[in-house]
Amino acid sequence: MAVTRRGFMAGGLVASASMLQACGRRDPDAPAGVPSNSEPDSQPLRGAVVPFDGPHQAGIVTPTQASLNLVGFNLREGVDKAGLHRLLRLWTEDARELAAGRPPVGSLEPEMNQWPANLTFTLGLGERVFELAAPARKPAWLHPIPEMSRDQLRPEWGQTDIALQMCADDPVMCAWAMRHMTRAGADYVDTAWVQQGFMNAYGAIPTGQTPRNLFGQVDGTVNPYSEEEYGEQVFAEDGSTSLVVRRIAMHLDEWEKLDRATREASVGRSLADGSPLSGGDEFTPADLGATDKYGLPVIDPNSHMARAAAPAGHPEQKFKRRPYNYNLPPDPAAGELSNAGLIFIAYQRDPDAQFTPVQRRLDEADRLNEWTTHIGSAVYWVPPGTGAGRDAYWAQTALA
């Protein structure tokens, strides 16, 4: 069945109130009560709150907000299991307040917190946290992604003990959330890296359309949308999941030398609206077997889409992609005109069974490889959600 983003939203109304709340957005073109991914002006953002508590953490199902601060933290020397629990408790309490638009304890400027603009926090824990606090409960898949032949990983974008994904539709709110959480955790953790990213803002793209990356491609179309798909691909029974972060440089200076047909062929989709080259609209399933009048494939078997799609017999090789663009100052001395790429964020039940086989296929052959280089990699366990009847704070039970 073709699944559209709008279809997911409408289906969500019936399926799950909590998932609907997680979307947190209103679209004036949509039928009453149906949230969407676009908003025509900034005013409603003042009231836009994504519920913090729930069966799973926010920031996974939540439609991509405009700003990302993804921070990799390492535990400070001497922080023990009790200290780790204190950190997770205080961070959860503060994040819950910030997401609701209330000043957390110790907030210096309560005015900065009043309009959260869909602020979400999503916490992930690295392998070392389990080794410190609960070695027997470490998931079997919680280890580095195996090295790929094309990887050029840089240590400065590598594995950390903790990742905290903060997203909001207002860059000031997003910056403030990061500032607050970093300061609140300063006795327990040091910042190893900050990955700052952005996506199309509310109302900047047509209602229901998926945001674009800096190659100009609509990026994020084939994803889970229904509660059932999230259950199959993303959330374990307890609401936990995994986070894979890949930092991928995109060589815009070379990419832009290509003609439009070559750029479209490399992915297998049109640049205009993200529709598959086999026809239809953005959400029409691609026909990978379609041939043209000469009997040649319409979608190149080595296109990114054809290589990334779950092959027959492997329906498990799917996951939630929640990518963000980055765009940093280029180094003129190195002759660069750009220093841009993708903070590729994937959520799945088990990276060994889902992310890694797909990445292996792409590493072997993917026309996009000529213009992309993986420069960072990290994997985290993402604890279930919090709230009444669940953990009071992140990972309370798992690390008990």
Ligand code: HEM
């Ligand atoms: C800079 C790097 C990348 C770029 C620019 C990129 C771009 C795209 C685009 C434009 C699409 C088609 C539209 C869509 O369904 O979202 C797509 C699809 C997809 N990408 Fe990527 N991608 C990148 C890296 C990756 C990586 C590292 C993975 C996973 C290992 C991945 C997995 C997928 C999957 C699973 C699909 C959907 C395939 C399908 O079933 O049709 N991508 N990507």
